[in-house]
């Protein structure tokens with residue numbers, strides 16, 4: 082025998098009532114079960130409003146009419162004409178009674194809790210009578226039951242306490258006397274010893290179901306609602322929240338305590354005591370098999386069951402020497418609050434006993450403050466206690482699950498996710514049951530925090546990186562197409578999803594609420610963009626306050642660099658291929674590193690040296706493991722490498738430079754390659770990463786260009802000068818070729834000094850054999866002393882560079 086309870090939305094429309102009937106029809110032995118019904122959705126609130134209007138002397142006739150019409154509409158739609166009359170008649174009686182009650186409220190200007198309960202009772206009475214009659218069309222022995230007569234309570238109207246033994250006896254007797262009937266029972270309402278209507282408070286119809294289940298030893302309670310059971314988090318906050326197949330009672334309790342509104346577990350206690358399983362089902366999606374809440378849950382793969390949250394909370398902090406070692410202090414505090422019906426949501430106490438922090442609903446905060454002022458007047462006056470202050474604008478986030486008890490590292494995972502996302506934790510509480518760890522955080526961070534924590538715990542889901550990209554040139558656009566192409570691969574092999582939330586070039590910027598469709602970035606920028614404004618771009622990125630957020634700089638501009646430190650300090654990781662940041666003043670380079678370390682985010686710039694080649698990463702690993710770099714020798718200009726590798730036979734120097742530019746090897750301004758500046762930047766960055774605090778002026782560059790080329794004021798002038806000086810380049814080439822050598826532009830770091838020189842090397846030199854845009858780097862270190870560690874490969878070009886940026890992004894995502 083089961084109890085089936087249908088909530089307000091499940092009885093709210095003709096469609097949903099049809100669905101309810103279908104559910105009953107497909108329930109095996111439905112007639113043996115008991116159906117408990119709520120009022121039609123919105124009706125309870127409407128009744129309350131009518132009562133209040135009557136009390137205020139305002140008109141309520143329209144509302145009453147609307148309520149009547151809603152019910153009558155259902156009757157006309159779902160009952161054949163011949164069956165309608167008795168239902169109309171009964172409901173008219175109810176509406177007349179209700180009108181009389183409201184009229185007296187209006188006349189007497191008196192609205193007691195008792196009267197309110199009476200007014201509210203018409204919601205369940207109307208819906209249950211009506212639906213039981215509709216059900217009669219399909220089931221022969223339906224009986225509508227005024228549940229209020231069987232559930233006996235005290236006279237605490239609005240939140241009456243049930244006399245369980247008496248109620249259970251009445252229910253059992255009633256059932257025995259009607260054993261052949263299919264019972265449809267009003268939820269929520271009960272009566273006191275005088276037979277006056279009372280109500281059961283929050284979650285009242287669930288409570289009715291649980292009471293009936295316990296009284297009749299039901300095998301299960303089905304709670305039919307309008308969502309897919311209990312979810313891992315509030316789906317309005319977390320898009321990826323998913324339905325839980327199974328929970329223990331305790332987990333359901335903990336989860337619902339903060340938030341999850343599907344059921345109100347305290348009402349389930351009668352079922353809990355008798356170990357009756359509860360299943361939450363969706364009237365509008367019967368394919369969903371339900372969330373089971375039961376005593377004997379199986380082992381779960383999930384590290385936690387869910388994340389619950391309270392959007393708005395206030396905290397009070399009480400501190401002072403008067404508390405230390407004072408037995409009974411907290412007892413006095415909390416019993417006083419409970420006496421005054423102030424619900425304390427969470428408590429933390431420092432082990433020094435010097436302070437207690439507790440959280441309450443914002444509406445209770447001022448009252449709590451006043452009560453404390455009174456209760457501890459003496460202690461406050463004698464300064465044994467500090468005057469407490471209320472802090473508002475806070476939220477609670479809690480992770481819940483029985484598995485936490487057995488698994489170490491759960492809190493580490495929670496705090497790591499919060500820390501990396503710059504969520505400051507104001508207070509922490511862990512239930513001694515270890516089923517729940519709660520943190521108090523700023524309300525502005527709640528959504529980011531819940532999403533970040535959800536990503537951190539449910540690793541079987543894709544983690545989402547929220548990315549903001551500057552630059553849509555050579556590298557930027559290649560990155561977008563790689564991202565777009567690799568999206569499915571990322572999802573399957575890396576459990577990662579990359580959402581580009583904002584893009585900008587130097588002219589326009591565009592933000593997306595839900596992540597940009599990368600096949601449309603050009604149209605979006607062209608048609609739906611704002612004028613580019615870097616300041617605003619960064620502001621907006623911060624304001625969106627998204628979890629796992631990354632800023633990507635694919636420009637060659639000094640401007641974005643000004644924001645890196647600030648961005649890192651906002652707990653947003655930075656990935657950059659722009660070398661200007663790391664090769665500027667050393668103090669700024671150091672500040673980036675420090676900000677990333679302090680705020681627990683990543684600052685990745687692999688492509689600053691050798692494009693996608695793993696140079697920065699390799700050097701970092703060497704340094705991390707305590708190795709010392711004695712010497713670095715390298716060819717790090719892909720452009721110059723390409724030029725020297727192709728400057729052969731009768732080819733002209735300036736033509737090959739143009740070719741390198743067309744192939745995307747050069748900087749946006751190719752002069753930056755040929756004048757050695759780009760190479761200088763790379764050597765400087767390497768030297769700094771190797772532990773040398775060098776500045777640009779410390780790098781000695783031998784120019785490979787005649788002075789006139791270096792002086793060219795524009796890029797076209799530069800090309801013209803290169804052409805004019807073709808004899809110079811020709812002579813260089815001849816000299817090298819005639820001695821069986823090749824031209825190489827080589828950087829060297831040794832003893833803390835960096836030099837970049839133009840050399841001619843023969844085939845005995847390790848840098849002799851290069852082709853295309855190859856870079857080569859050799860590290861001589863304490864460990865790689867006799868034979869250096871060498872990395873070689875294409876060191877320029879859009880594909881390899883964008884791929885390096887991409888890899889940096891993925892590495893941020895992996896954390």
Ligand SMILES: NC(=O)C1=CN([C@@H]2O[C@H](COP(=O)(O)OP(=O)(O)OC[C@H]3O[C@@H](n4cnc5c(N)ncnc54)[C@H](O)[C@@H]3O)[C@@H](O)[C@H]2O)C=CC1
Nearest residue numbers: 552553554555556586587635636637638659749877878882
């Ligand atoms: N080409 C290569 O092989 C490699 C290039 N890089 C670096 O990649 C970066 C980008 O190079 P390219 O894509 O070739 O340059 P590009 O000139 O093709 O594109 C630069 C983009 O940045 C945008 N931009 C400039 N200032 C901006 C600002 N203040 N705000 C927003 N957007 C701005 C421009 O509108 C353009 O979309 C450079 O820093 C370069 O050093 C790094 C490694 C290798």
Ligand SMILES: N[C@@H](CC=O)C(=O)O
Nearest residue numbers: 718719720747748877
């Ligand atoms: N312009 C650069 C590209 C890589 O940083 C080069 O030619 O090496």
Ligand code: NA
Nearest residue numbers: 687690692694
């Ligand atoms: Na690299």
